[in-house]
Amino acid sequence: MRIHRSFRNIGMSKIVQVSEKAKVWAPTFEKESKLPFIYFQRGEVGYPTPSFLVDGFREAIEKGHTKYPKPGGEDYFKEAVLSDLYESYNVKGLKHENVVAVYGGQEGLELVFAAFRGRTVAGFTPCWSCMFDNIIPYTESNFISVPLIESDNWGIPWKKLEEVLPNCELFYFNSPHNPTGKVFSQDEVVRLTNLCEKYGVTFVSDEAYKGLIYGENRRTFDHYSPLNTGHKNVVSVNTFSKVFAATGFRIGFVASPREDLIAHITGGNYTETAGVSSPTQYAFAKALRHPGREAWEYEYWREMTKRRAALADNLSPTLKANKPEGAFYAFIKVADASNEAFVVNMLMQGGIAVVPGSAFGADFAGYVRLSFSTLKTDLIEVGANRFNDIVTRINADKNFCEQPLC
Secondary structure (H helix, E strand, O other), rough: OOOOOOHOOOOOOHHHHHHHHHHHHHHHHHHOOOOOOOOOOOOOOOOOOOOHHHHHHHHHHHHHOOOOOOOOOOOOHHHHHHHHHHHHHHHOOOHHEEEEEEOOHHHHHHHHHHHOOOOOOEEEEEHHHHHHHHHHHHHHOOOEEEEEEHHHHOOOOOOHHHHHHHHHOOEEEEEOOOOOOOOOHHHHHHHHHHHHHHHHEEEEEEEEOOOOEEOOOOOHHHOOOOHHHHHOOEEEEEEEEEOOOOOOOOEEEEEEHHHHHHHHHHHHHHHHHOOOOOOHHHHHHHHHOOOOOHHHHHHHHHHHHHHHHHHHOOHHHHHHHOOOEEEOOEEOOOOHHHHHHHHHHHHHHHEEEEHHHHHOHHHHEOOOEEOOOOOOHHHHHHHHHHHHHHHHHHHHHHHHHOOOOO
16 A cells, blocks of 8 residues: 655655764764764754743643643633733734644644645745655645845845745745744835735744844844734744743644634644643743743843854854844855765764755755754854864865765
């Protein structure tokens, strides 16, 4: 019996593949070199999960929140989400029927795309790798790439976009952007949603990194939610993995003015998982309203700001890397496209794990993505300088590519 193509075409993302290779290679490297292995590959958060979130989980179990969850999410969870959307991002007018709890942003996006299974989706590239490795093939979607303009600080190609949108049903948008760190302005978001409205396209906003925007002062409203535009065909997909340093809890939500779409996503979520775990919903509902949340978020943001500086300030100027405006990634061109696999392997051999740029779109072979979320500043500085050295040697010596790989 043949497995359906929607399953045959999916696999582990290139990020996971690199991570697994790093686990195998790192012990050998550290033993032989006496140097630390540098994990720049994954968006894992190397920062303690807030104690009040852990306490909330413990309290949920002690109070008996261990039974089947309500389909779509518990009322107290939805109420906490709606309150946070209003208080933090000034989103008004949504009700419980406009929100569904999901197992993280990835499941949320998969359910949205599955509701439009087999349709055409446009999106900016470079684009989060799990779109290409998992969500697009699993939902049998047809993806049209709209490459951002690197020379314009990863600017929007408006002419190309307007040529593409009439042929689409969905537009995938991500800000702060993975992998470039670009933060799109309110004016840009409004213009994008207006274009989608004009052509009858559903605007799918992936807001995984909305709490991580950098500047002299952290301001919640630096992130502009597309839910504020007033357009009905806007879907906001959110996760608490990054903003609470809690990637293993697997919880998020989807919100949209379209109650019919949320009802279908609720049915899909119930079919796949029977709902998000009750103690997890309880813990995060408590965390969203905890009096210590703001202070914890500030310290977390301040630490990520230091790590961002440790990477950006120590990368060689010859790499011409844009300083990330948000999220926790740098996206850098290091070689010709034909040498990408070699560069990634040589970096691994030199004790650095990175993600190849081709994971984020075919046009970006030769780039690599570095994450500064996992390591503390001292190791980030070590890694940045080692990265500079390896890339310089590769580009300076044409015969370097003839050397054996690990």
